[in-house]
Amino acid sequence: MHLARLLTVGSPQPLRSVAVIISLAALGNAALIGLINHVAETVAVREEIGPRMVLLYLAIFAFYYIASRASLKEANRVLQDRLAGLRLRVVGKIRNTPLRSLEQIGHGHLFAAVAQEINQLAHNLPIFVAAAQSAFLLAFVLLYIAVLSVPSFLVLVACVALGGSLFWRRRIALNRALAQIYDREAAMMETMGAFVEGFQEIRLNADKNDGLYRHFNEGLDDLEGAVVGVGSRWVSLLQFSNAFVYALVGVVIFVLPLFFHGYDDTIYKIAAAATFCIGPVTSIIGASHLSAKAEIGLGHVHDLEAKLDRAAVAPGPPVAVSRYAGFSRIEYRDITFSYRTPDDETVFATGPWTFSLNRGEIVFFTGGNGSGKTTVMKLLSLLYTPDAGAILVDGRPVTPEARQDFREMFAAIFHDFHLFDRLYGLDDVAPEVVQAQIAEMELADKVAFEAGRFSTLDLSTGQRKRLALIVSRLEDREIYLFDEWAADQDSHFRDTFYRRILPDLKRRGKTVIAVTHDDRYWDCCDRRIRLSLGAMEDTADEAAGGGGGGPTWP
Numbered sequence: 001m002h003l004a005r006l007l008t009v010g011s012p013q014p015l016r017s018v019a020v021i022i023s024l025a026a027l028g029n030a031a032l033i034g035l036i037n038h039v040a041e042t043v044a045v046r047e048e049i050g051p052r053m054v055l056l057y058l059a060i061f062a063f064y065y066i067a068s069r070a071s072l073k074e075a076n077r078v079l080q081d082r083l084a085g086l087r088l089r090v091v092g093k094i095r096n097t098p099l100r101s102l103e104q105i106g107h108g109h110l111f112a113a114v115a116q117e118i119n120q121l122a123h124n125l126p127i128f129v130a131a132a133q134s135a136f137l138l139a140f141v142l143l144y145i146a147v148l149s150v151p152s153f154l155v156l157v158a159c160v161a162l163g164g165s166l167f168w169r170r171r172i173a174l175n176r177a178l179a180q181i182y183d184r185e186a187a188m189m190e191t192m193g194a195f196v197e198g199f200q201e202i203r204l205n206a207d208k209n210d211g212l213y214r215h216f217n218e219g220l221d222d223l224e225g226a227v228v229g230v231g232s233r234w235v236s237l238l239q240f241s242n243a244f245v246y247a248l249v250g251v252v253i254f255v256l257p258l259f260f261h262g263y264d265d266t267i268y269k270i271a272a273a274a275t276f277c278i279g280p281v282t283s284i285i286g287a288s289h290l291s292a293k294a295e296i297g298l299g300h301v302h303d304l305e306a307k308l309d310r311a312a313v314a315p316g317p318p319v320a321v322s323r324y325a326g327f328s329r330i331e332y333r334d335i336t337f338s339y340r341t342p343d344d345e346t347v348f349a350t351g352p353w354t355f356s357l358n359r360g361e362i363v364f365f366t367g368g369n370g371s372g373k374t375t376v377m378k379l380l381s382l383l384y385t386p387d388a389g390a391i392l393v394d395g396r397p398v399t400p401e402a403r404q405d406f407r408e409m410f411a412a413i414f415h416d417f418h419l420f421d422r423l424y425g426l427d428d429v430a431p432e433v434v435q436a437q438i439a440e441m442e443l444a445d446k447v448a449f450e451a452g453r454f455s456t457l458d459l460s461t462g463q464r465k466r467l468a469l470i471v472s473r474l475e476d477r478e479i480y481l482f483d484e485w486a487a488d489q490d491s492h493f494r495d496t497f498y499r500r501i502l503p504d505l506k507r508r509g510k511t512v513i514a515v516t517h518d519d520r521y522w523d524c525c526d527r528r529i530r531l532s533l534g535a536m537e538d539t540a541d542e543a544a545g546g547g548g549g550g551p552t553w554p
């Protein structure tokens with residue numbers, strides 16, 4: 001069903017053309033079988049095979065060869081095109097999904113669906129195409145048998161229907177077992193991931209290393225047992241299909257002559273034709289095994305698509321300049337937000353809080369671990385949509401359609417930031433400008449900007465953060481969010497950040513919101529907000545609190 005859905009999305013025209021070419025190739029194959037039978041009969045009655053027959057054989061063979069090659073190539077091209085379309089569609093949905101929904105789906109699930117499942121399918125597609133050709137061939141061979149003897153055809157069709165239904169029943173049981181393998185494979189992949197991500201920890205601790213290895217081994221045993229079980233079911237299914245074809249040949253040779261007269265002349269032709277079917281039947285059975293796997297994999301991709309569709313927000317038109325560019329004041333009114341479990345239990349809640357931000361000010365957010373600073377940063381930039389409350393820019397409410405415009409005002413460096421090696425979205429930046437910033441950030445001996453990309457990202461965490469700062473400055477946004485940016489910097493660069501970079505941004509009319517634990521630099525802000533269990537607290541009255549302009553609560 002999922003495979004059929006993959007094929008039917010998009011224009012039906014290429015599929016029709018493929019079906020025509022595949023059926024031509026199968027027709028050529030069947031004609032070849034018919035001709036071979038005819039020649040064998042001619043030789044058997046000691047008649048001469050003339051050059052016409054040789055020429056006919058060569059012509060049919062050439063036709064079959066060309067059509068078969070073209071059908072495999074064309075079908076593969078069309079199917080790979082459908083898969084590329086599926087990948088593009090899923091990634092297109094991912095990029096328009098709200099951050100929170102993506103976090104709930106989980107990165108592992110996303111990668112498994114977009115990379116693993118679709119890749120596997122892409123590799124197996126040629127086998128499906130060959131199986132489709134075999135199916136057409138079987139149909140033509142049955143037609144050929146019908147031309148030779150209608151009663152034989154009817155008996156064979158009845159036998160094939162019976163065999164097909166037996167096969168189908170066994171296949172359903174096999175599919176169930178395959179689905180269980182999928183779950184075990186996912187669990188094993190997770191433990192594999194722990195080896196890679198926790199490599200430093202296990203290299204330092206042999207007991208931990210052994211424990212994880214044992215856990216992996218148990219999972220592997222479990223998986224192996226399931227795979228072996230499916231393998232033996234699969235082998236017996238394959239044997240059943242081959243034995244079934246031989247049984248059919250037996251019916252042709254031994255049973256049919258007992259019931260039908262005048263059958264002796266054609267018996268060997270029908271037997272030969274049925275024998276020719278063994279290869280195609282094996283090819284179809286092989287593909288059916290893979291198609292069961294593909295169904296499960298594609299099922300996961302389609303499940304993911306459905307989740308993304310439920311969460312998706314229709315993208316607005318491309319934004320050249322945010323409609324809020326040049327804002328004077330942003331007000332966040334009665335904002336609330338909570339992380340919830342799938343059972344709808346609240347894990348952490350923040351708000352209701354009300355906060356306003358004036359153009360050109362520097363606001364620090366402080367608070368203990370888990371107090372909600374990062375969460376609030378994501379709410380302020382609308383990476384998270386508040387559960388309730390309103391945001392107004394210069395008195396105008398930010399409507400759902402305008403949210404992307406609002407986000408376009410921000411450049412953010414979160415503590416789990418991602419550094420791209422290219423300046424995506426900054427096509428017009430002159431390399432000299434980037435190079436000058438690299439020098440200013442004292443990274444010139446480490447990294448260069450060449451051919452539109454950074455020469456390396458293999459840098460220390462502090463250095464990578466400096467590179468991220470360069471990128472955010474090049475983006476030239478209205479508001480800068482820094483989530484503990486200075487935490488990984490040495491004392492010299494920490495000083496540079498608070499005493500030079502932040503004031504410089506302010507001088508250029510930028511607004512800065514920074515999460516910080518650096519109490520030595522609290523004098524560098526205009527206002528400081530403290531978060532405690534998700535609640536905002538005014539620090540204006542604190543003697544050691546932020547200097548500057550003091551709080552500006554609405």
Ligand SMILES: Nc1ncnc2c1ncn2[C@@H]1O[C@H](COP(=O)(O)OP(=O)(O)OP(=O)(O)O)[C@@H](O)[C@H]1O
Pocket residue numbers: 103339340347348367368369370371372373374375376
């Ligand atoms: N993706 C998430 N899903 C569920 N709960 C989360 C998620 N991220 C954070 N939380 C919860 O929200 C609370 C606040 O987290 P947040 O990262 O905002 O705190 P923080 O003040 O930035 O902490 P830190 O100083 O350690 O960086 C945490 O207690 C955590 O349990």
